[in-house]
Amino acid sequence: MLDILLIITFVILFVKFFSWLFTPSYRSGYGSWPSSTSVTVTLPHPEKTNPYRFYKYIEVTPYITLKEVRKELRRQNILLKPEYEKALNDKIRRHVFHNPYTFDEYFHCEFDIIGIRFLQCSPDKLSAFRIDLCYLKDDKIADLDDFDFIPPYPYNHKRKYLEIMDEYYFTPQNIYASEFEDIWKWYDELGKSLNQNLVAVWDDEIFTLRELLRYHEITDYHIRYIRVREIARAHNMPDKLGPLLRHVEADFGPDRKKSILAAILAFSIREMGVDLEQHVHILEPEKDLFSDLPTEEKKTS
Template sequence: MSWFKSNFRSNDKISITVEEVNPQTENEFRFFNFVEREQVFFLEKWFEQSKRLGHQFKPQYSDAIVQKIRTGTFSNPHSFPEYFNSEFDFIAIDFETANNNRVSACALGLAFVKNDTFVHEEKHFILPPPGEKILSSHERLHGIQEEDLEFALDFKELWDLEFSKYFNNNLIVFHNSSMDLSVLKRLFSHYKIENYSIDYIDTMRLAEISGKPKKLTELANLFEVPIIKHHDPKEDAKACATIFTELKELVPNYRDLIQILNPNLIAEKQFSRAGRLKIQNDNLDIISEYSISKKELEDLQIEGSAFLFTGELTEDREDCKDFIMGYGGLIKSTITSKVDYVVVGAEYGWSKIQKIHLLNSERNLRIRLLSNADFLRLKERYEKLNF
């Protein structure tokens, strides 16, 4: 994933912005954000250099740049996250706490990735619960002081305003979930928040599987990922996002390691053998209930439909995804209301099946399940049509 690292390989401001922004990109939010934030001097130099190099600009992009150069101001007409429908490839996050109590979260950094590109970063100060003061040892670590939190909202307020639409609709990436995940759980418990269902993965676990060092800073050095200020939550979230793009290339079945945090789901490891057998039987019942019918399979149109794969298939998963995308279908990495079909292979993720049941039953959705054999029949039908 060289895109991420290429942004940081030059100290020359103009070179960096030329690498970052494509004047023909379809992502208007990103381009207009670039124009809004860039200083006029650098923007004008970049614009002139790009034109000399023969780069073609979309008319609305040229107009935005000219307005900024002439007036000194430009406002992005698009809002975040509405421009992206709150849907991203994944969101990497990092918490910082005021003290050793996990409920004392005082800041959260988020790095949003869409189509393998950073599209947005945020840093939120969080007002900890009463009595949770910032220790001097923690202040020295992350630099957050009590005055930084003077006008901050507490986690419950931020969850209701923004965080819920981020966390519930996207894959969340942690580095060292034993820290950040436990912070999240403590906050949910403290504020009695129950409207969450979060798919998450831990880059530390991926590093362990791939034989790489587990510390964030060591991984950053390994993959040449700069961390301008370690323990700044936004910087650490961005580093985590970049490291994740590297590690998932080394662990092709990383999706099987995605877990779900949901108040209605209990971790499988908490069950006895009898309990696990019951879950397996329940999942078989769910698969039977939501399996695609022969008629539905015959009528299934790939174009515009969203697919997710779980478990081991008899064909290479990447080839299966390419087949779907080749006929206009979409590929999803997490179970959300945007998924239409789930292809279920051997050793499938049990929690994914339960989440499908929750979505279908609670939101009256019709997510349908295809077996490996169903998928092969679908593929055969399309290949015959185009023979």
């Protein structure tokens, strides 16, 4: 598994609140803002990643951050492809850049494995408010993505959820984001891709997906999935993340998100000769989709 992430650390002098707020991967506690800040940025490796993902990085990263990335790339004598250099300079100069590719047209929503995980504000699965996805194609990380959505009432009014939103998102518009059914319908990265490819989860994340689909009365799904921990146990491998990573000698790069770990562990276990197809489960609508849900848990129209 190729490591296709590049970690760059640089120093920004006299950081303003705006740049601090929108710089990925940097977060400190409340209080005064430092005049000199070390910022770590993870970007797709320009020599190893695909064009869609690199252009996507340019599109979504604030230009003020890209200016520092460009300085650091030059300092380290890292050369970009001419087309990447042009995209980087265009974003810095014009403050806007549009990825010339769409997800569907570039990948055709065809992947080897898609790893997923959810972030929740409580043990209740319906309290999930984000899904992280890792797409593997041709033995590489093809893309990473995440989607925020507002959990149903009462979870979207509970203190823990509001504290999480305040800590990581700051703005009210992020708190009142789309509902899960909207992103399922609107984004090929989610509904279409999960229906067409093998999905890998570490353990019980699939049940969070099931409860979200049930609650929102979504019926257009037939998802083939594997549970990595279950496979590890079946083949007498360690069933804890750390020991299993060492056992399979997985190259997961600098990011330990469970969506990435699930995908790369599944890939690594397959490379060891395990037939993943023997461990596939199916998630699909039941005849009476809501028969086992209490009335108060069913979505109200």
